[in-house]
Amino acid sequence: MELVLTSLGSIPWWGWILIGLALVALYDINQKKHAIRHNFPIVGNLRYFLESFGPELRQYIVANNREELPFNRQQRAWIYSSSKQENNFQGFGTDQDITSAGYIFINPALLPLKLSPDNPNYGQPYTAPAAKVIGxxxxxxxxxxxxxxxxISGMSFGSLSAKAIESMNKGALKFGCYHNTGEGGLSSYHKFGADVVVNIGTSYFGVRDDEGNFxxxxxxxxxxTNPFVxxxxxxxxxxxxPGKGGVLPAAKITAExxxxxxxxxxxxxISPASHSAFSDIPSMVAFIEAMAEKTGLPVGIKSAVGKLELWKELADYMLETGKGPDFITIDGGEGGTGAAPPSFADHVSLPFVYGFSKIYRIFQKRGLVHRITFIASGKLGxxxxxxxxxxxxxDLINVGREAMLSIGCIQAQICHTNRCPSGVATQNKWLQNGIDPTLKSERFYNYIxxxxxxILEISHAAGYEHPCQxxxxxxxxxxxxxxxxQTLAEAYGYRKDEVPFTSIADLLNSPYIDKHENKKP
Structure with a gap:
């Protein structure tokens, strides 16, 4: 034994490295899982090592400022600098290809809107209530x-971390926007005083029995018990x-x-793809009306867009009965915070501009636009x-991934792995500890x-007081x-209905508007 120890002690440091490499090579040759590692022992591991941080390499070094998806570096930089109250301007003109298909040009007025001193946005244009009252x-x-x-768009506790949800809710309270729970249910982290929209999915989380029934x-x-809902x-x-359920793995289900x-x-x-509480348009509307009657709250629907037959049936049924959703949230098929198979995220359902324009036209044709508040979602932040x-x-915009970016998300695109390095989309306690809700709520507040x-300044440049105009x-x-x-009207074949509007001051005096006096329950 002493001889062996003496022999080992005499091996130089580089000898240990050679022994380690030999062991790796032996393992690579004998394993059957990866052909590259078997055929090219030791060096074959470099392929998997480089692949492990390839997205980060491209994100920070290889790709240019306008090249990445879903959010390029320039877009992320604007969100980050806005959330930190840093300089978010750019100099020396645009670096975008302004002739590329789909590029947006917003037409300014010859004479921009001049605000009077008694206007709520005079000097500080941050106030923009919705132009419609829902319900x-x-x-x-x-x-x-x-x-x-x-x-804030629907993002569940469980998908996002507790501290991420808390940061958003506290920031929403400070600014005065609402916070959608996502289908994961109302958690204690949604209860810091902001207005809340409870999202009810196919599994009816939080409002179900042991078998998953509503x-x-x-x-x-x-x-x-939660008047802020x-x-x-x-x-x-x-x-x-769209059209696919989900799986919450047992390993991710904490006691909370x-x-x-x-x-x-x-x-x-296992979340099913469809609802068990209804099966067709009449029963869905009856379900909506029952929830509205029992709770007294406005009830709406959220959906991506594909086939239009049932949308037309819904509009016809609403016209016939005078019943139906108070709002419709159209989610663009660009994907979002939810993990999904690439085939679904990339190819199933229409992008926002196509989906929204088709649905708006269906309800416009039947004269129903004034009855519905349209909420838009899909990379609109x-x-x-x-x-x-x-x-x-x-009528309203919901932001999801942009809100995540404002509180520290780095677009690592590993939300589905529970290894989010910024602590935003993980249940790992160590990673979550990197989020300080006091700081991050302020970051979200600054961004929103x-x-x-x-948005208001662009409206003023176009001669309008409110973007609804x-x-x-x-x-x-x-x-x-x-x-x-082409104008949007020429490109999509319709002109939106005029939204009744007098002034932002009048909106603030609405008898239905919350005076921002919510308090933590």
Whole structure:
């Protein structure tokens, strides 16, 4: 034994390296899982090592400022600098190819709008309530008038970390926008005082029984005990994976998530693709009306867009009965915060501009636009994209990934692995500890404030006080190689209905608008 130890002790440091490499080579040759490592022992491992941080390598070194997807470096830089209250300007003109197909041109007025000193946005253009009151037409007992045109899209606790949800909710309270829970249910991290929209998906998390069936009594109790819940959103599908259910692996179900979602520990939870509470348009509308009657809240639907037959049936049924959703959230097929198979994220359902324009036209043709608040979602958390959505007929904007970026997301694109390096999309306690909700809530507040400010400033440049006044003729699209442009009206074949509007001051005096006096329960 002493001889062996003496022999080992005499091996130089580089000898140990050679022994280590020999062991790696021996393992590579004998393993059957990876042909590259078998055929090229040791050096074959470099392929997997480089692949492991390839996205980061391209993101920070290889790709140019306008090249990456889903959000390029320039877009992320604008969100980051806005959230930190740093210089978000650019100099020396645009670096974009302004003749590329789909490029947005917003038409300014010869004489911009001049605000009077008594205007709420004089000197500080941050105030933009919704132009429509949600739930008035159907005479809901608690109509809702959102105080912000920009709000937080549905992102569940469980998908996002506790500290990420808390940061967003506290920032939303400070600014005055609402916070959508996502289908994961209402958690304690949604309860810091912001207005909340409860999203109800196919698994009815938080309002279900042991078999996964919807329980109305639980929903009523949830609303009664949490007065900051202002709307209910029935999720039919989402842009990331429309028409497909989901799996919550047993390994990700903590005791806290189990209690919030009312799901068992130690067992995978399978979310079905369709609802069990209804099966067709009449039964869906009856379900919506029952929830609205029992809770007194406005109820809407959220969906991606594909086939149009059932949308037309819904519009016809609403016209015939006078019943139906108070709002419709259109989710673009560009994907979102949800993990999905690439085939679904890349190819199933229409992108926002095509999907929204088709649905708006269906309800416009039947004279129903005034009854519905249209909420737009799908990579619209940048000023020019938001303005385009308002010009197409959107009344509100929901932001998801942009909100994540504002609190520290680095677009690592590993949300589905539970290894999010920024702590935003993981349940790993160590990684979550990198988020300080006091700081990150301020970052989100700064971002949403800056986004609203720039939307308003573009509106003023176009001669308008509120973005609801934009028309389809105010935005042009480049047509690409033919060197022509078309208005949105020409490109999508309709002109949005005029939204009744007098002034932002009048909106702030609405009897339905919350005076921002919410308090933590």
């Amino acid at each position: 008035v037409f159907h005479k809901r007992r608690r109509p809702y008038h959102p105080r912000s045109i920009v709000n 329980v109305m009594e639980k929903l009523v109790k949830l609303v009664e 202002r709307m209910l959103e029935l999720k039919l599908s989402q842009g990331a994976k 998530i189990s209690e919030i979602r009312h799901v068992p520990m130690g067992k995978d939870v 940048l000023p020019e994209s938001a303005v385009m959505a308002f010009a197409m007929g959107a 404030k800056t986004l609203t400010k720039e 934009f028309t389809m003729k105010d935005v042009d699209l480049a047509m690409g190689d033919n060197n022509k442009i």
